[in-house]
Amino acid sequence: MSAATRTKLLPGDPQLDKADEGRPAGRSNFLVEFWRSDVGKKWLMAVSGLMLMGFVLFHMVGNLKLYLGAEDVNHYGEFLRELLVPILPRTVALWLFRLGLVAAFAVHIAAAASLTKTNRDARKVPYKSERDYIAANFASRTMRMTGIVIALFLLFHLADLTWGRANPDFVRGDVYCNVYYSFSRPWVAIVYILANLALGIHLYHGGWSLFQSLGWNSPRFNPWRRWFAIGFALVVVVPNISFPISVLTEVIGPCP
């Protein structure tokens, strides 16, 4: 008598096909458990995001020394290499930071990729009519895109100013001149500015979102969370964008 079959979803239904396979019984290491759970992954994204935010902030502060002149910048660069000497040999502290950053990037990107798959699977049949979003903004809906832009730019940025492969005038250790010569090429300046805008958009959502993911929520400071994100994005992005503009408009003088 029944032609239609009953679609009843139970946990573990293959129809659901989530990114993570079924959870093994029992408790394992809490980091492993974090990784298995979407909420945990978001927590890891927030923590790694905070580390990366710390990095972009200090990176920007360091770069501000461009306005003080070549000597100050290069001195600062040398300071970083000398950090914690003689507790640690030269450049070791810097490398430890770099490793931490690489790990943060890796966790951030891997979690994002895995959650993206999860979220796509959670709505395999999309809406057939046009959605009218109310709260979701441009920033929140383009996190994936801005993230990819930032990651690609990062590779170029490293090739340009750390490894020197993308900068014909590269001189290891001469931070000021490397920056000056790089930004003197207008296309690099434009790429740099666009990437920083992407970073600003990413931070506008991420700088707010991390509070939710970490569960930092209290009526006392909730209204400040959005302002923090806006403030942080501006504090990082505005000075960053000023560097190529200053080079092109010769506010930052030529390489001595």
Next chain:
Amino acid sequence: MTLNSKVPSGPIEDKWETHKFEMKLVAPHNKRRFTIIVVGTGLAGAAAAASLGELGYNVEVFTYHDSPRRAHSIAAQGGINAAKNYKNDGDSVRRLFYDTVKGGDYRSREANVHRLAEVSVDIIDQCVAQGVPFAREYGGLLDNRSFGGAQVSRTFYARGQTGQQLLLGAYQALARQIAAGTCRLHNKSEMLDVVVKDGRAVGIVCRDLLTGEISRHTGHAVVLATGGYSNAFYLSTNAMYCNVTAAWRAHRRGALFANPCFTQIHPTCIPASDEFQSKLTLMSESLRNDGRIWVPKDPDDTRPPDQIPEADRDYYLERRYPAFGNLVPRDVASRAAKREVDNGHGVGPLENGVYLDFSNAISRLGRSAIEEKYGNLFEMYERITDENPYSVPMRIYPAPHYTMGGLWVDYNLMTTVPGLYAAGEANFSDHGANRLGASALMQGLADGYFVLPYTIGDYLAEHLGESLVPTNDPAFDDVESDVIGRVARLVGNKRGTRSPDHYHRRLGKILWDNCGMERSREGLGKALAEIPALHDEFRRDVRILGSDDGLNSSLEKAGRIDDFFQLASLMCRDALDREESCGGHFRVEHQTEDGEALRDDENFSYVAAWEWTGEGAEPALHKEPLVFENVELAQRSYK
């Protein structure tokens, strides 16, 4: 048939305690050998299923919703009564008992009501332990309010969503049992018949609403917690799916139907705005605590309400009932509104309402105080009517809301079919001819948490060692073929022209006009002629498109309406038979000089329990005499 109410002997305070001791018990290891079917997951059903599962029985739970949490108990707004006396205002079990018997206009069974009042205190404890977020005082203790004209504050509430929170509590308890494996949930399954073998209920037959599959389920006992039948009126405050089918099918299998004409019309609903109105929306009766009800004195007054001066307004409740004023019981308030509208004083575009005015309260207490108390109700009103009740008086009109009648049950909540129980609104037991506000939630949970878990055990203990009737038993075959035949007849009718709703509306109108707030011999006679005729037309002409092997809401509706037709005749029959006025049943022939209900205790102090005698045959009346040993019968007076 003699009706044995099985009320234990002894003083009323001791009856339940004595009975609990005298009932047989089922040992824990034997409980899992019993299967109990629970139909319906409202307050009574979910509470019963969860409690029985907790005890260790195998429980099969059925709901026609996708989730147990959607049962209509969820829509109750006002609160739940309990004789906690937290307010030190003189409340007690005895007072709650007394108020309920009096409020029911002396047509309920004393012993049941007393038990209800006794367990009311346990319900609150239970719900708080489950995490029901009742309103609190600043000190952290529970808050109470006075409700529905009660002279003590015994109503516990969770904003305007008490029913929702209590149901979620019961639903969550049920969910815990589902996870534990003691309860098995069958969602989107509509019970279409009861299987009776050798005079005992042994199972049910259901239709899966998504696939159309007809299935058989066997159990040692069957509990029907399937709600009331206000939707017989078409327009009521009940949810769209509420229906009488489960109870009616049980009735046709031998369960007597008690007091079908005892229906409650709730005074504060939003009037219908057009003929396509699908249902009416109730607004909590608590509004009457601060709102004043009036109509223009001049029937032809077309001025907007704020321009009608005090002198031209008739605050008719305050005028007629100086003591209780706007807080008279529901039946009295409803009839008074009907009288005003019938006399041409109705307000609003369709002249089908009366004003409920808050301007006094707003100027006395301030807008913010009113907003605090009723904000969500005002918002709801504005959403529906597009009028702002802070500046324009609300328009209200009574609407069918609750049915005190239902399957006849004894003190153990067992119907006249052994092994078949009815709980909550589906039974008739506790409210007599009129239910007090905030008592429905109390009764549903009392039945489910604290009565059925004991009384079912008493029945099952006698059937220890008996195995379940297999579902391939001829008893199941017969019932299933009946069900399949009925479904096939409805779907097979390809000559029909009108939708099921069309007939439901027409049935509702006949019932509302003749068996609503006021009933007369003449009107009821007319209805008794019209209903079967319309039923015939319905059977010939209802159009059900699509098939029976998948989701088909027209088919579901048509089956339910078919049963409403049969019930409607019985309601009128019962109303005609009861030559008195009491509670929600008002016969124009029986009223005092100033138009109040006139009871006839000498001749009608009984429960009218009707027996199904076959299609088209006159139902047989059985009487359970009501004996009042603890409450003195008196004319209700609210003057």
Next chain:
Amino acid sequence: MDLTLRIWRQPDAESDGDFHVYAVKGISSDMSFLEMLDVLNEQLIESGEEPVEFDSDCREGICGTCGLVINGVPHGPERATATCQLHMRKFSDGETITVEPWRATAFPVQRDLVVERSPLDRIIEAGGYITAPTGAAPDANEIPVPKEAADAAMDAAACIGCGACVAACPNGAAQLFTAAKIAHLNLLPQGQAERYRRTEAMVDTMEEFFGSCTNHGECEEACPKEISIDFIAMMNRDYIRSKFKNRKRLGQKKVG
């Protein structure tokens, strides 16, 4: 008013569906949206076409049965309003209205506009309760609950389980639904004993079916009961804590 309706029709769970266009005339602006669909259905039945299946029960915005995506917004254009409480005065004469079912892998369409939502029940079954066997309760006033806490729990408990949060979420996540129940119980003293066990079990079950939260806030906008995403932050925090907490010490009260 006269309207053009584009309504999703799908014969059963297995078949494909598409939009059908219907004209309805003479609709009163005081009608509710579902009454307008009732009128359409009566027209369809009388013209011999199968009526549009949609789910609705209480029509008072409390049972959570109804739910349609109207012009790209779950529950339609009016804020804090379930579909059944939406009235036609929110639309204009001559408008074309598109109606689609909830879309999520965990909510398969059964027919036309009807979806199956039982995964939400599975989440509650995982731990959305306080273990309080019938009859075992202490006096109701034994445990005082501060009014503010009771009010906050009630705010969360107001959830009607309609699934609009899932339907609205670009990721098909059920975080608002899950968080609301967790917050209702975790905010109350009675809920403390099972707090972390509950949070962990409910989140894990939720993740078997649904997507993850990326903090768009779309759920909060769609919620007919205006449940705040602050509860999601609370859930995240309790979930993370559930991984760290030494539960053997849960009976110890913080002193001082």
